[in-house]
Amino acid sequence: MHMIVAENLVKVFPAPDGGSTRAVDGLSFRVGSGQIYGLLGPNGAGKTTTLRMLSGLMTPTSGRAVLAGHDVVDDPQAVKRMIGFLTADTGLYQRLPPRELLTFFAALHGLSGSDARRRVDHLIDWLEMGDFAELRCGGLSTGQRQRTSIARALVADPPILILDEPTLGLDVLSNRVILDFIVREREEGKTVLLSTHYLHEAEVMCDHVGLLHNGALVAEGTVPELLAATGEAHLNEAFLKVVGESETVLPAPEDTAERPPAGQSDVVPPSSRDR
């Protein structure tokens, strides 16, 4: 069963000069239940915009996205009930301690008083936040803030986690906390969609990856598939190779819908995979 389905998603932003920018250009992919899917690409590739459309924060200009059976345009509230969203910026209320913050978000997700308390206590215990649960978020270290953000994303125990650059700017220890958390969530049966431009992390963690460039998927598959198709040893080199090919071989972004299969490798182009 596919927990996340994106079909030909397009997002066009109006440009200040009166023109427009296609931030996401005909993107299609599917994520199965209990999988970790990594959207990989450099800054400006369209990863964040894609995740925002999938979480109901942005309306697609065209195309369709369905999460756990709910369409993001037709029923964004139902989609939001299914997801835990973690942004690159931890986005915590500086004047609230983690316990109050988690209780607030639990209430917004519809948990009653006692359920919310139980869930918050569990998360504080599980993520070892006891030492700082009563301190204001403004005074927490980066690692403590990151744990609080993870707890916030998990407060409603959602089946899908959408993580936007979860390890951006973290030190080694905080990074480890996040990676452990992601793997543990998969073991719990959660579906995880994450974006990152740290390709080596994706290599060890993701079941499937999609390589995003200029708003479109240029390659998709499991890590071994991608490495085999490109003949490279690491995802970094594979990405550079695929991007190089896409810029020389593949047609311009506006012709994406008509893009032919890549053909020359096992890496199945996303457009043909979805059809």
Place this chain on the structure above:
Amino acid sequence: MISRRRVSTVYVKELVDILRDRRTLAAMVVVPLVLYPLLMVGSVQALSAASPDVSRKPIVIGVDMQDVHWLEKLVIDDRLSRRGGALKPGRTSPSHEVGADSDAEHDTQADDEPEIFHRIVPQDEMAQAVRDRTIHVGVVRKEHDPVADRWVIDIFSDPEEVRSRSAAEWVRGLLGRLADRTVEWRVRQVGLPIEALNPIVIEEHRVSTPGSILSHILPLILVLMTITGAIYPAIDLTAGERERGTLETLMVCPVPVIDIIVGKFLVVATVAIVGAALNLASVSATVYFGGFEQALGSGEPTGGFPFGVLPIILVLLIPFAILFSAILIAVCSYARTFKEAQNYITPVILATLVPGGIAALPTSELQGVLTVMPVANMVLLTRELLLGSPVALGTVTWVLGSTTLYAAAAVAVAAHVFGAESVVFADSGSLKASFTRRTIKPAALPSAAMTILVVAILLPVWFFVQVNIPSGDPGSFIRTLRLSALAMPLCFIVVPLVVVVYWKIDVAVTFRLAVPSGRHVLAGVLLGLALWVPAAELSVLQSRLVGIPQTLRQADEALVAALQTTPWWQVVFCLGVVPGLCEEVCFRGFLLSGLGGAVRKWTAIIATACVFAVFHLHFFKLPMTAGLGIVLGYLCWQSRSIWPGVIAHVAHNSVSIVITAIPAVAARLGIDMTEPTAHLPAQIVVPGILLVVIGLALAGRQRDG
């Protein structure tokens, strides 16, 4: 649908969050409790230092050599006469300089009078001497008319200089008293009593209302106090949230934006109310304990600070705070950063001060379009209550009703904007781009925010149109009706239509132009023919309870008079057909469509009916029009079409006009039109109510689709 639980969750969290911010506490508590008293005491001290009591300061009078003795004699005579000494003009006085250190001078000078010195200045240098400030005032006896025995005396002074102005005033008083004494002496010489000079004695009794001066400025001060308290939380909870990066995590929660924005708005309103109450308490305490009571009051013995009206002011702070909090939340919701929000707020405050300033003018009264002008109406109502003037309940209703509508519009706009992509995410383009028609996506229905905002703008416009359509004598009544019938489509059809077309909203769906079922058409006909019966009975009930207002009687009389001079169909067209169509398009078409997507069925119908009633601008008819609005809203909702409501509305208005204005019709139906408290005959009431029940039953089944 708005959830009280979610709103309360947001409210509690935001209140705790904002109260933990030292800047909020400073703006809300420290400023009123410390800064205002200090400012008040400081400014009074500064004022008294800058404007010393110059009337007792020594005066140096410039005088020509030949007039020195005349002036000395004049001053001493004046002092003696004011102490009750009998003086005759021409009496000689000791020859010494005025102000010289002599016993005679000290004998005549009273404690509360200034010391007078003279300086000899040639006549032609007098003006320059004043300019050089070597003298405060110059006095020159210019010429004497021997026939009338009259002197022409020049006074040189600099009105821009306080000491010179005060000295000139003193000299004028001195010469005035000399003139009085001379006249008195001359009158006595011819044997007349002095009272003969005053054939009319005016005794003035100035009755000062406590705080009458204060009442003009206090409402405006209240406006500023309320805004001051609300600004920081409004920015912090909207643009601040966006700037700190917490907005995205909040928006990804499964909570409608309206719940979030209402919770935030209530926090801003709470802080504004508490802040303004603290401000008021602080000002009152400073006035009371600082001894400024008379200074701030009317200045009359009965004046002073109106402590008794403080509870009323506190109550009025609530709608003030609600309106401003809503406006500020709406404005700040457009901003992405703190700085941007501050830039947006400045013109809002200036725009607020304009109606506030108009209302603060002594000539402004709480009537006409000012009754529904935002801010101005609240300022004027506060002033009237402070003055203890009687304010009609209807007027209070318009003020509070229109203020509530404006506040609701502002909150709706805030909810519309707060979660907008272009505000949440900088890369979604500028807000300007989201208003550009090219980038607007077609929609089936308008948002609640859009419809409430349009209707809120239409209210003062419609009020203004109604007030300014000339009316008066019976001959002009039909002209008034024609103008009103012309204005109505412009306001109620053209304006919503332009908005709907510009925003690429489906016109047919929004205005519910679908062809109705026969069942609902029949319901509309029956309700239109019979609704006047319960309306008339409701009117009878009201008349018995509160009496029928004179204005309504006059309107009915004018209607009867108009029908006698005008073809009946013209009156029916202007008062029945045009309003029936236009009001249905605007209220049941436009407004109900917008509200229907945001709130529950009955909330939308009742809210629309209340707004519909407010637009009729007649307090007595409020329950009747609201009731009619509910029935028409229900009919429209059930039929999914505007047309049964149009039929019912036109028929209802027309039938009511014919019965009211044509005595023969009323007589044939057995209705006593001369007695507004008389019930309708049973043979009318029973079938009338029956038809209404059948009509509602027919409307009860909702049309599919």
